[in-house]
Amino acid sequence: MASMDKIALLELIRKIGLEDGDVDFLRGGLKVLVEAVMDAEVSQLIGAERFERSTERKNYRNGYRRREWDTRVGTIELQIPKLRKGSYFPSLLEPRRRAAKALLNVVQEAYVHGVSTRKVDELVESLGIGGISKSEVS
Structure with a gap:
């Protein structure tokens, strides 16, 4: 954010919040x-800002990929930068979070419907996970 000055950022946030009455200001501000x-993060990783020529450059940007991010203020569609060589995953996002939530929901549903903790443990092990203790199930 070194290249983006504060006034331009404020104008962008105002534009997001006021351009369309249906746009949630908080969600738009969080996205920005x-x-x-x-x-x-990408600028630090590759050793140069956007459009900057540098002898310390290690890599180049190569467009963006879209990813939906579920937050407390709603789902936000992010533009995640791609690199020519290697990959980049934002530090703010958690990988495989949806899968972990889905597994937690399955375990909770099984417990609520009366499935024994031993059978829940067997189910978790069959999914390739090291197992789950009785106290974690309950």
């Missing part, structure tokens, strides 16, 4: 902030 953080 997270994308600015990702941009700063």
